[in-house]
Amino acid sequence: MPKTLYDKLWEDHLIRQEEDGTALLYIDRHLVHEVTSPQAFEGLKLAARRPWRVGSIVATADHNTPTKGWERGIEGIADETSRLQLQTLDANIREYGALAYFPFRDPRQGIVHVIGPEQGATLPGMTVVCGDSHTSTHGAFACLAHGIGTSEVEHVLATQCLLQKKSKSMSVEINGRLGRGVSAKDLALALIGKIGTAGGTGFAVEFSGSAVRGLSMEGRMTLCNMAIEAGARAGMVAVDDTTIDYLKGRPLAPQGSQWDRAVTVWRKLKSDPGACFDAVVVLDAGQIGPQVTWGTSPEMVTGIEGAVPAPEDFADPVTAEGVVRALQYMGLTPRTPMTAINIDKVFIGSCTNSRIEDLRAAAAVVRGRRVAASVKLALVVPGSGPVKRQAEAEGLDKIFLAAGFEWREPGCSMCLAMNDDRLEPGERCASTSNRNFEGRQGNGGRTHLVSPQMAAAAAIAGHFADVRVLL
Amino acid sequence: MRKFTQLDALVAPFDRANVDTDAIIPKQFLKSIKRSGFGQNLFDEWRYLDHGEPGQDPASRLPNPDFVLNQPRYRGAAILLTRDNFGCGSSREHAPWALEDFGLRALIGTSFGDIFYNNCFKNGLLPIRLPKVEVDGLFDQAAHAPGYRLRINLETQTVIRPDGKALSFEVDAFRKFCLLNGYDDIGLTLRHADKIREFEAIRRIEQPWLFSENL
Numbered sequence: 143m144p145k146t147l148y149d150k151l152w153e154d155h156l157i158r159q160e161e162d163g164t165a166l167l168y169i170d171r172h173l174v175h176e177v178t179s180p181q182a183f184e185g186l187k188l189a190a191r192r193p194w195r196v197g198s199i200v201a202t203a204d205h206n207t208p209t210k211g212w213e214r215g216i217e218g219i220a221d222e223t224s225r226l227q228l229q230t231l232d233a234n235i236r237e238y239g240a241l242a243y244f245p246f247r248d249p250r251q252g253i254v255h256v257i258g259p260e261q262g263a264t265l266p267g268m269t270v271v272c273g274d275s276h277t278s279t280h281g282a283f284a285c286l287a288h289g290i291g292t293s294e295v296e297h298v299l300a301t302q303c304l305l306q307k308k309s310k311s312m313s314v315e316i317n318g319r320l321g322r323g324v325s326a327k328d329l330a331l332a333l334i335g336k337i338g339t340a341g342g343t344g345f346a347v348e349f350s351g352s353a354v355r356g357l358s359m360e361g362r363m364t365l366c367n368m369a370i371e372a373g374a375r376a377g378m379v380a381v382d383d384t385t386i387d388y389l390k391g392r393p394l395a396p397q398g399s400q401w402d403r404a405v406t407v408w409r410k411l412k413s414d415p416g417a418c419f420d421a422v423v424v425l426d427a428g429q430i431g432p433q434v435t436w437g438t439s440p441e442m443v444t445g446i447e448g449a450v451p452a453p454e455d456f457a458d459p460v461t462a463e464g465v466v467r468a469l470q471y472m473g474l475t476p477r478t479p480m481t482a483i484n485i486d487k488v489f490i491g492s493c494t495n496s497r498i499e500d501l502r503a504a505a506a507v508v509r510g511r512r513v514a515a516s517v518k519l520a521l522v523v524p525g526s527g528p529v530k531r532q533a534e535a536e537g538l539d540k541i542f543l544a545a546g547f548e549w550r551e552p553g554c555s556m557c558l559a560m561n562d563d564r565l566e567p568g569e570r571c572a573s574t575s576n577r578n579f580e581g582r583q584g585n586g587g588r589t590h591l592v593s594p595q596m597a598a599a600a601a602i603a604g605h606f607a608d609v610r611v612l613l
Numbered sequence: 614m615r616k617f618t619q620l621d622a623l624v625a626p627f628d629r630a631n632v633d634t635d636a637i638i639p640k641q642f643l644k645s646i647k648r649s650g651f652g653q654n655l656f657d658e659w660r661y662l663d664h665g666e667p668g669q670d671p672a673s674r675l676p677n678p679d680f681v682l683n684q685p686r687y688r689g690a691a692i693l694l695t696r697d698n699f700g701c702g703s704s705r706e707h708a709p710w711a712l713e714d715f716g717l718r719a720l721i722g723t724s725f726g727d728i729f730y731n732n733c734f735k736n737g738l739l740p741i742r743l744p745k746v747e748v749d750g751l752f753d754q755a756a757h758a759p760g761y762r763l764r765i766n767l768e769t770q771t772v773i774r775p776d777g778k779a780l781s782f783e784v785d786a787f788r789k790f791c792l793l794n795g796y797d798d799i800g801l802t803l804r805h806a807d808k809i810r811e812f813e814a815i816r817r818i819e820q821p822w823l824f825s826e827n828l
Contacts, residue, residue, distance in 0.1 A: 156807060157807060161786065161788050164786075166802060166805060166808075168812055170823050177705075181706075184646070184648075197824060205643075223645065226644075241826065267787060267820070268823060281649065290704060291706035291709075292706040292732075293732065296799065299800050300799045300802075300803070301802045301803060303809060305787075339698060340631075340698040343727055371702075373701065395822075400821060460697070463628075464630050558640070577633070577703075580635070580636060585664050
């Protein structure tokens with residue numbers, strides 16, 4: 143019987159199965175960060191257990207790390223609890239070990255979902271887990287990549303396995319060509335707008351179609367990253383030349399004869415012709431324009447030509463009530479054109495959109511222009527040390543700085559505001575991150591999710607603007 | 614882990630869809646390196662009128678009187694009735710830790726965020742999925758009956774309404790077994806350590822690049 147990519151990845155990691163289908167899956171790569179690991183290491187210690195295979199662990203500090211003042215070291219972090227979390231991760235890695243550890247201020251430090259692929263720690267055919275929902279990002283490399291909770295982090299540390307039931311499979315086929323000024327982020331937001339934030343619940347999603355094949359690895363990572371915002375446990379893309387080319391020469395990628403052997407195995411990581419999916423969604427990339435969210439859930443999204451909807455546009459009373467609350471929180475009036483919404487801050491960064499291609503795309507819009515005077519802060523936070531240095535080598539930092547952006551050190555930053563980068567109550571932000579939930583970027587902050595180009599366009603205009611006009 | 618067998622408890626109806634884990638426990642509280650003490654900050658931005666930070670004395674806070682869990686009629690509720698997609702978003706296990714620490718033992722809704730759903734079972738918290746029409750019915754009854762209680766029996770997989778009607782729910786047999794017995798699943802998995810080692814040894818030979826040890 144023809145198999146899906148998900149079937150193949152599942153079977154390749156299956157150790158045993160309970161009668162009810164609960165399976166024990168072998169985990170190849172365990173990514174660890176400071177927020178969701180302390181209690182897992184503590185649990186391990188209390189039970190006098192050791193990690194099963196420290197060679198599977200790649201760790202970094204990203205959620206709490208500041209994006210400026212690095213010269214002051216850890217003492218420069220005013221928040222004592224943030225500091226303690228970084229120190230706890232240091233101590234745990236020192237005690238137990240890891241294949242690689244990129245602590246705060248390491249030149250290779252960065253957002254865990256940026257550095258995994260960048261270092262070649264994420265390889266096709268792997269199971270990848272991390273105590274972070276956006277682990278779905280790594281599916282771009284034909285990995286089975288899951289976000290897990292802290293109890294599961296401890297379980298993986300102790301057993302190198304994850305207990306899991308097989309999800310249903312969904313094919314999201316995106317055909318056609320992306321229009322000018324349209325990116326993988328817009329595809330992801332348009333998909334979520336169509337199927338809803340629970341549309342993928344219970345599914346593992348495979349992205350396919352000519353538009354997906356045409357995306358770079360960065361774009362595929364953005365798409366898989368946002369699969370979790372559609373409710374899916376995992377997103378994935380089959381291996382092709384783009385995948386192989388990206389990985390060649392990465393520090394942890396195989397070399398020499400092992401590389402050739404690996405590539406032969408990786409080439410098989412795609413769904414067989416005629417493989418059956420439990421659900422199929424088809425989108426035409428040519429019909430998708432730049433997207434902007436207007437509410438407090440990623441499914442509350444529209445095209446830049448659109449307007450804020452009214453509660454009465456929604457038939458379901460629970461949904462309509464949710465729209466009333468969202469508009470109140472967002473301080474928006476129904477029927478306001480998206481281009482009439484002014485912004486206070488701009489954030490370009492996060493595991494969704496902080497890779498080199500994202501920064502290039504934003505810089506292309508910014509070049510030779512100025513951030514609007516009404517914008518209080520426009521922030522660029524590269525995803526990792528290597529992304530930052532690459533951008534600087536290309537002169538992108540100069541373009542952003544000349545326009546009035548701030549150019550910061552890598553980390554999760556204002557995506558979730560665990561460090562000092564945040565929105566103040568009532569502030570409105572054009573953000574390239576992944577969640578517009580209430581309070582996500584700061585208590586009372588109002589987040590609109592957009593692509594890097596659209597964030598750049600908003601920074602220049604001072605309100606949401608159609609980037610296609612600027613290109 | 615605490616066992617879950619049966620529960621007879623007051624119900625708090627929380628009539629919102631897409632309640633995300635950022636709302637259940639805001640990020641400033643994730644800086645703790647402990648597993649306990651999150652209950653006082655459950656739904657912090659909705660439950661209080663003032664801004665919450667770690668380490669505050671709860672007595673000094675300003676509760677939002679309109680928030681469901683602050684209403685005297687729901688004090689002591691151990692069952693939270695919810696709408697679609699409760700617990701979506703971030704994988705933070707601090708969300709079930711906060712719900713459990715607050716005193717909740719079971720959640721009833723039409724659907725839950727995938728990772729959150731998993732996390733609940735690791736913490737003695739039972740998330741129950743019921744069809745929309747049944748959830749609507751429970752909301753309706755809870756709105757009209759002060760002190761509305763439900764009985765939950767995990768063994769028989771039923772929610773029993775005050776009028777005696779039993780609603781049956783699905784739960785994976787393995788999860789049910791762990792919850793009924795309060796089993797730590799690491800211990801259960803390690804009973805298969807030999808099988809894991811055997812699998813790993815073969816994998817190391819077949820795909821050695823997955824076991825690269827040098828950087």
